[in-house]
Amino acid sequence: MNDYKQTLNSYFEKVNSRLDELLKFSPSEFGVVCEAMRYSVENGGKRIRPVLVLESCRICGGDIESAVDVACALEMIHTYSLIHDDLPCMDNDDLRRGKPSCHVKFGEEYALLAGDALLTYAFETLSKANISDDKKVRAIACLSSNAGFGGMVGGQVIDLKSEGKEISYDTLRLMHSLKTGALIRCAAQLGCICAGASDEQTKALTEYANYLGYAFQAVDDILDVVGNQDILGKPIGSDAESGKTTYVTLFGVEKAKQIAKELTDKAVGSISSFENNRFLVTLANELTTRKY
Amino acid sequence: MNDYKQTLNSYFEKVNSRLDELLKFSPSEFGVVCEAMRYSVENGGKRIRPVLVLESCRICGGDIESAVDVACALEMIHTYSLIHDDLPCMDNDDLRRGKPSCHVKFGEEYALLAGDALLTYAFETLSKANISDDKKVRAIACLSSNAGFGGMVGGQVIDLKSEGKEISYDTLRLMHSLKTGALIRCAAQLGCICAGASDEQTKALTEYANYLGYAFQAVDDILDVVGNQDILGKPIGSDAESGKTTYVTLFGVEKAKQIAKELTDKAVGSISSFENNRFLVTLANELTTRKY
Numbered sequence: 102m103n104d105y106k107q108t109l110n111s112y113f114e115k116v117n118s119r120l121d122e123l124l125k126f127s128p129s130e131f132g133v134v135c136e137a138m139r140y141s142v143e144n145g146g147k148r149i150r151p152v153l154v155l156e157s158c159r160i161c162g163g164d165i166e167s168a169v170d171v172a173c174a175l176e177m178i179h180t181y182s183l184i185h186d187d188l189p190c191m192d193n194d195d196l197r198r199g200k201p202s203c204h205v206k207f208g209e210e211y212a213l214l215a216g217d218a219l220l221t222y223a224f225e226t227l228s229k230a231n232i233s234d235d236k237k238v239r240a241i242a243c244l245s246s247n248a249g250f251g252g253m254v255g256g257q258v259i260d261l262k263s264e265g266k267e268i269s270y271d272t273l274r275l276m277h278s279l280k281t282g283a284l285i286r287c288a289a290q291l292g293c294i295c296a297g298a299s300d301e302q303t304k305a306l307t308e309y310a311n312y313l314g315y316a317f318q319a320v321d322d323i324l325d326v327v328g329n330q331d332i333l334g335k336p337i338g339s340d341a342e343s344g345k346t347t348y349v350t351l352f353g354v355e356k357a358k359q360i361a362k363e364l365t366d367k368a369v370g371s372i373s374s375f376e377n378n379r380f381l382v383t384l385a386n387e388l389t390t391r392k393y
Numbered sequence: 394m395n396d397y398k399q400t401l402n403s404y405f406e407k408v409n410s411r412l413d414e415l416l417k418f419s420p421s422e423f424g425v426v427c428e429a430m431r432y433s434v435e436n437g438g439k440r441i442r443p444v445l446v447l448e449s450c451r452i453c454g455g456d457i458e459s460a461v462d463v464a465c466a467l468e469m470i471h472t473y474s475l476i477h478d479d480l481p482c483m484d485n486d487d488l489r490r491g492k493p494s495c496h497v498k499f500g501e502e503y504a505l506l507a508g509d510a511l512l513t514y515a516f517e518t519l520s521k522a523n524i525s526d527d528k529k530v531r532a533i534a535c536l537s538s539n540a541g542f543g544g545m546v547g548g549q550v551i552d553l554k555s556e557g558k559e560i561s562y563d564t565l566r567l568m569h570s571l572k573t574g575a576l577i578r579c580a581a582q583l584g585c586i587c588a589g590a591s592d593e594q595t596k597a598l599t600e601y602a603n604y605l606g607y608a609f610q611a612v613d614d615i616l617d618v619v620g621n622q623d624i625l626g627k628p629i630g631s632d633a634e635s636g637k638t639t640y641v642t643l644f645g646v647e648k649a650k651q652i653a654k655e656l657t658d659k660a661v662g663s664i665s666s667f668e669n670n671r672f673l674v675t676l677a678n679e680l681t682t683r684k685y
Contacts, residue, residue, distance in 0.1 A: 126542070130567065131550035134542055185509060190480075190501035209482035210553055213505075217477060217512065218542040224516045225537035234526040241533060245517035250418070250426050250510040258423035261502055275422065 105383040109152065116151040119169050120176065123226060137207040137215035138222070142180050144200050149317075149388070151176045153288035154295070156384070157306050160375055163296025170230035171240055171291050174223040178248050179284055181219035184212050186257070220248075232295055239294045247287035256280025268346045274315070282314035305371050309381060312368035316389045319361040322347035326354060329392065365389040397675040401444065408443040411461050412468065415518060429499040429507035430514070434472050436492050441609075441680070443468045445580035446587070448676070449598050452667050455588025462522035463532055463583050466515040470540050471576055473511035476504050478549070512540075524587055531586045539579035548572025560638045566607070574606035597663050601673060604660035608681045611653040614639035618646060621684065657681040 126135040151172035158168040187194040187202040195205050204212035256279030289310035293303040325340045326349050340347050348357040368385045372378045418427040443464035450460040479486040479494040487497050496504035519533050548571030581602035585595040617632045618641050632639050640649040660677045664670045
């Protein structure tokens with residue numbers, strides 16, 4: 102457990118300090134959009150996606166340093182999606198992790214542009230990462246296909262279309278698989294690309310990430326009902342209020358907890374063939390027993 | 394002139410039919426966003442940027458076919474920027490080329506996502522284009538840096554900040570250089586990358602594109618005052634109404650016309666070293682004597 106925390110902190114540190122460098126812009130006529138980009142990236146959460154990039158790279162025998170820029174690019178994509186998700190025409194959220202969301206702080210037009218600029222900058226960052234051209238192209242293909250209409254954006258569309266409606270478990274799974282799952286699977290795959298992993302390694306880590314994503318979502322749904330507002334940093338009960346279909350509305354809290362546990366076990370099972378998989382095992386268990 | 398039109402039509406045809414293929418999606422749960430992407434790309438204008446990619450590639454001795462996907466990716470970026478520009482929190486335009494703009498047709502949330510998806514798809518398209526990995530990486534670096542905070546998005550910020558204010562000629566030039574100029578210069582550079590052009594060729598074509606962009610903008614400003622609404626497909630006088638600083642407000646119509654002519658001559662002068670530069674010479678002259 103101490104090893105886990107140490108490794109987690111070192112990944113966190115690497116990603117945050119590189120993001121800090123990448124988002125240090127010189128003053129300019131258009132500084133407000135740079136400030137907004139920086140504001141939202143710095144208001145970071147658990148950095149699960151970049152952590153998963155780095156650890157997937159390491160566990161496949163790659164050099165973590167070569168994966169740091171790739172991890173940062175993925176986090177930029179995640180952050181842009183949160184900025185646009187919070188906009189009035191989408192979820193209309195005034196708060197993000199306890200701080201004013203980007204459009205509340207900078208205005209809607211600059212939040213829109215900051216999201217666009219972050220999305221664009223993610224690909225600029227990948228094009229300049231410290232890996233071979235071949236790996237860059239594969240990383241860009243992986244990130245773009247998972248972030249676009251057939252991935253994350255597609256999931257957002259299903260989410261929008263499901264608003265206020267009861268949806269089936271299949272639709273819920275498809276939505277999660279795209280809206281949050283696509284970038285989490287992508288994280289594992291990006292790490293594999295950086296490391297030059299084998300197809301079997303990539304398959305196993307993608308499966309791990311896939312179950313991890315579902316489990317993460319189930320826990321989110323549970324915490325929205327039984328969580329502690331102060332620890333979570335956001336009000337509970339918002340899902341019920343908006344009439345969202347969740348693991349809890351479909352199965353109740355206890356069954357949802359059981360499903361989350363099963364999904365976590367499946368995630369862990371997927372990586373049984375890796376030696377030194379302790380970090381990923383602990384990560385899965387930590388994420389699904391978390392209180393926030 | 395007939396040669397010019399023939400070539401222009403063949404470029405137009407190549408780009409449109411490839412865009413059509415690239416945007417043919419299978420039916421899905423998230424089809425509405427694909428439909429919105431397609432709607433906006435199909436409501437195409439002059440396709441100046443892709444045409445410039447193809448001709449820059451040809452004039453540097455490259456194979457045009459290898460540049461078609463790159464040209465389409467650039468047009469996707471241009472189209473996403475129009476979709477987001479038309480949104481209520483930006484220019485709030487209900488019409489785009491005489492048709493309902495994307496958010497009027499599909500709703501604000503889907504227009505936002507269609508823009509995001511097109512921006513993302515542009516990079517996916519580049520990552521799969523029929524050129525070497527080395528060229529793909531250079532094309533992605535070129536497109537992302539010109540489309541992002543230091544290019545087109547930066548120009549949009551200056552435009553927003555200038556709203557309803559009189560700005561200096563220097564600021565106007567900087568705004569044009571970024572907001573529209575960056576993608577036009579990028580078009581020339583992308584063609585050069587596909588062709589494996591020399592540094593001198595790239596420099597000359599970038600200069601051409603740079604002047605062409607300014608001239609194009611000056612003509613736009615003039616047409617907004619003296620144009621024919623029916624031919625233009627949009628109301629005239631909108632610049633004056635919104636208190637925008639333009640070439641006309643700064644210099645008056647006659648002087649603005651003279652500046653447009655000078656900029657066109659400079660564009661043409663930049664490519665004097667190319668044999669067979671007739672197409673680009675005619676393109677510059679056509680764009681600046683256009684009535685729409």
